[in-house]
Amino acid sequence: MSAPRIATLLADPASHLGSTVTVRGWIRTRRDSKAGLSFLAVHDGSCFDPIQVVAPGELGNYESEVQKLTAGCAVECTGTVVASQGKGQSVEIQASCVRVVGWVEDPDTYPIQPKQHSFEYLRAVAHLRPRTNTFGAVARVRHCLAMAVHRYFHERGFFWVHTPIITASDCEGAGEMFRVSTLDMANLPRTSEGAVDHAQDFFGREAHLTVSGQLNVETYCMALSKVYTFGPTFRAENSNTSRHLAEFWMIEPELAFADLAADADLAEDFLKYLFRALLEERADDMRFFAERIDKACIARLEAFVGSAFERMEYGEAIRRLEQAAAKGRTFEFPVAWGIDLQSEHERCLVEEIVGRPVVVMNYPKEIKAFYMRLNDDGRTVAAMDVLAPGIGEIIGGSQREERLDVLDARIAEMGLNAPDYWWYRDLRRYGTVPHAGFGLGFERTIVYATGMANIRDVIPFPRTPGHAEF
């Protein structure tokens, strides 16, 4: 007797016919037949579908237990795999034993009912929401994409680098940071000038949660050539939108001996690989998203993997937007060379002007970070954003400034303190090479792929301003 996961059973039902198996999982629904049997939909999370267990009235605990099963009860069912007499499933389990492993103590108030709940409500029961169709599917899709990320890089000779979660350098510059401290907040040590004495803190200096692993991963790029990070990232910004989290996961590859064009090629190839893997490996869950969440999601992914990304200079993007404005397209923020593209501009460009993913390249240096490589025109940097229909910016990347004198000039120009960047500058002093990389928000990728409307519903336990329960 074997105890296969339901996914294993349903992947090849024919080969299990006639064999005795045990399935373990949770009851989704129970339907009784007074003819003397009950139908149990048992789900173990291994795939989208539950399996139907037919519990005959002859079972010793039929009246005492089987007929009292409600949604959420944990059971262990042993029986024979048989072809189903009913419609809706090819096989089912004719049970010889249904053992109740865990009861639902109060079925009347069990939060997850076999019906449609609002996502807002399910966020309030985040510990139980993975038992629903939607959140089970999201969890499997998330896993599938995470594994595809590692597989993609591994197969191409990239090494996964575990950049630190806690950083004592304040030079990442990507956003507001969470402080990490063991000081007694009710009794802070002070310097003679009255300032908080961080020398007495755990690290002997101020420390924060990372906002990006990029600067750290560049050091390993200058030794291992092809590297990437994939881990949690933290932003203490008071962002209250369906696209922002205070804790999210980010993927940041870094490629040595590479320019911006190679970076854009990598971004395109990588995203297509992820979505191809998803379409192949989680067809069951994607079918559900297409049915219940976002009708267009499968077609969108198929179009995404099937069409070449448009590549467009920033200056060209501005010209195209200005043309649209001249034809009557109105923008809340006026378009002119030098502006950073607003959400409305990105949407117009991708959805109305081009109609497929666009890589916008070479932005004005004033609106981009200090580490991006200065172009020969002296006024743009080798930065790129990948914009996708329906979501906007999904990837931000750049070729990094590898020339020490130019980097120092940029650091000074932006009012930053060069000594703070001493180890980052060392990379330019010792065997510097052109290199490039990008950052991909993992949750935004899942949002894009599934059509889920809110980023808080594609991470198990979302952290947003004012919310860190669970």
Added chain:
RNA sequence: UCCCCUAUAGCUCAAUUGGUAGAGCGGCCGGCUGUUAACCGGCAGGUUACUGGUUCGAGUCCAGUUGGGGGAGCCA
């Protein structure tokens, strides 16, 4: 942080110009059926988020508080 919307049964939602708080699902009881988020009948389930105000009378109008959502900015 700013703007807008919103809060009614365990859940999803109704409730006319301010006039007796309802339904579906879920639960419980019964019926029926190899059923498919089954179906039929019955029962239980409410301080209408909170605080105050207007009114003969407030779920409904007003103010504040709290929670939730959407949009903007910031960004991934």
